[in-house]
Amino acid sequence: MRTFLGALGALTLALPAVAATAAVPASVSQGALVIGHAAPGSRVTVAGKPIHVGDDGVFVFGVGRDEQGPIAVMVGKDRRSVAVTPRDWPIERVDGVPPKTVNPPPAIAARIAREQAAVVAARDRDDAREDFEKGFIWPVTGRISGRFGNQRIYNGEPKAPHSGMDIAVPEGTPVKAPADGVITFANPGLYLTGGTLLLDHGFGLSSNFLHLSRIDVNVGQRVRQGQVIGAAGKTGRATGPHLHWGFNWFGVRLDPLLLPGIAPTS
Incomplete structure (x- = not known):
């Protein structure tokens, strides 16, 4: 799978695997790796692309160096819009x-x-x-x-x-x-x-x-x-x-x- 998303820092979101929806931050920095949990068996998409969800509900995605956002994250029918905070690149x-x-x-x-x-x-x-x-x-x-x-x-x-x-x-x-x-x-x-x-x-x-x-x-x-x-x-x-x-x-x-x-x- 290929996507335009990528990473800066890692944001770990640790909800119990039985949660009905994922814990998705309201905003992330350019380059951030996000690790989240949803209910086992959930279907998760990021910017319209399906991503792997583990048997325990864990999933990951990233936010690219030059990503502008917002990023649409869907967990089942639950839609979240994630803003992207820019970084100052030397x-x-x-x-x-x-x-x-x-x-x-x-x-x-x-x-x-x-x-x-x-x-x-x-x-x-x-x-x-x-x-x-x-x-x-x-x-x-x-x-x-x-x-x-x-x-x-x-x-x-x-x-x-x-x-x-x-x-x-x-x-x-x-x-x-x-x-x-x-x-x-x-x-x-x-x-x-x-x-x-x-x-x-x-x-x-x-x-x-x-x-x-x-x-x-x-x-x-x-x-x-x-x-x-x-x-x-x-x-x-x-x-x-x-x-x-x-x-x-x-x-x-x-x-x-x-x-x-x-x-x-x-």
């Missing part, structure tokens, strides 16, 4: 960058497109696992060197906003699974992102870890929260050792900093 202008760095030559661009298509396909799962419900932990601890949603303009050409959070750590720092899940993608040598892992947490939610110097798990492997899955590095197009931790709801990018259990650190 923009950095960088001039004098070599053109081939901003726009790779055709052969490299084609390779990047193929690799990214494989990653996108791995994000398209809608497993019934509810590994996200226990909350999340930091995969590494360090200084946040890049935040979700920030955007750079190279030589006057806007590039895609930063898709996750960068955490500066020494090369070789063990990377731990932030929550339970199943490995759905593992490749040590992508052009842009180097060592790349995807960890699916169920219901379309997935973590991605980029620029890894080592990968310790295989596709299809079940991992537990806190388990070491690889090591931080500077592979791919990285200027120094760090971990890029991204988070998605299907194809929509979310902000890891505001997931349940995650709080700002140094």
